Each structure stands twice: as C-alpha cells, then as structure tokens.
Amino acid sequence: MNWIILIVAGLFETAFATCLGKAQETFGRESLYWWGGFVVSLFISMFLMYKSISWGAHPIPIGTAYAVWTGIGAVGGVLAGIFVFSETVTFWRMFFVFTLIASVVGLKIVSN
Structure with missing residues (x-):
C-alpha cells in the first residue's frame, strides 16, 4: 500500500x-488559480510522501x-513539458528519461 501512496505522491509532484509552469505563463485570476493548484498539489504530495515513509x-x-x-x-515533468509546454523531444532526452525509469524500478526491486 505504501508504494501506491508513494506513486500518487510522485504524480502530485x-x-x-506543471501548475508552477502554468502560473508563470498566465496573468490575473487565471494565474491565481494555477498558484492555488500548486499549493494544494505541493501539500498533498508532501503529505503522501510522509505517509509512505511512516x-x-x-x-x-x-x-x-x-x-x-x-x-x-522528473519523468512526469519531462512529459508535461513535452505535452503541455511543447518542449522538444530528442533521442538523448528520451534515453535519459528511460534510464531514470529503469533506476526507479530497480530501487523498487531491491528495496525490502
């Protein structure tokens, strides 16, 4: 169960x-909504990570x-950058994203 909680915490990260990036792109009331999403997501992410370790x-x-x-x-941030912020996709960028995913899976496998 703690691993599921941790994965959800990572998704909120x-x-x-993403909310922080959108808050920088917008103005006025819309920017305030993105800042609110940032604060709420930050709180949920930190709380869930705390729950997963304790x-x-x-x-x-x-x-x-x-x-x-x-x-x-990090992987979610790269994907959000590509799909939400129209960042470029390169071979080396994707290579290192997959390397990062392999490392995270490896940590899960070797953890008690």
Missing part, C-alpha cells in the same frame, strides 16, 4: 511542477522513497 507495518526507507518520488516527478 508532477502536478505541482505508515503501516512496512514503511519505505526515506532514501528509497525520496529517490522514487523525485524520479516520478
């Missing part, structure tokens, strides 16, 4: 990064949890 019979070690959380956020 992607959400707060809840239940098998908490995830902090080093592993942090690496997985940031990995999910």
Whole structure:
C-alpha cells in the first residue's frame, strides 16, 4: 500500500511542477488559480510522501522513497513539458528519461 501512496505522491509532484509552469505563463485570476493548484498539489504530495515513509507495518526507507518520488516527478515533468509546454523531444532526452525509469524500478526491486 505504501508504494501506491508513494506513486500518487510522485504524480502530485508532477502536478505541482506543471501548475508552477502554468502560473508563470498566465496573468490575473487565471494565474491565481494555477498558484492555488500548486499549493494544494505541493501539500498533498508532501503529505503522501510522509505517509509512505511512516505508515503501516512496512514503511519505505526515506532514501528509497525520496529517490522514487523525485524520479516520478522528473519523468512526469519531462512529459508535461513535452505535452503541455511543447518542449522538444530528442533521442538523448528520451534515453535519459528511460534510464531514470529503469533506476526507479530497480530501487523498487531491491528495496525490502
């Protein structure tokens, strides 16, 4: 269960990064909505990460949890950049994204 919580926390990390990017692109009331989304997503992400390292019979070690959380956020941030902010897709960019995904999966496999 803690791994599911941690994955959701990573998805909310992607959400707060995306909201931050959109808040910088917009003005007025729309910008305030994006800032609100940023704050809410940030809180949810941090709370869920805390729960994944401290809840239940098998908490995830902090080093592993942090690496997985940031990995999910980094991959999600790259994908949000591509699909939401029209950033370029290059071979090397995708190569390193897949390397990061492999590292996150490897951490899950070797963690108790």
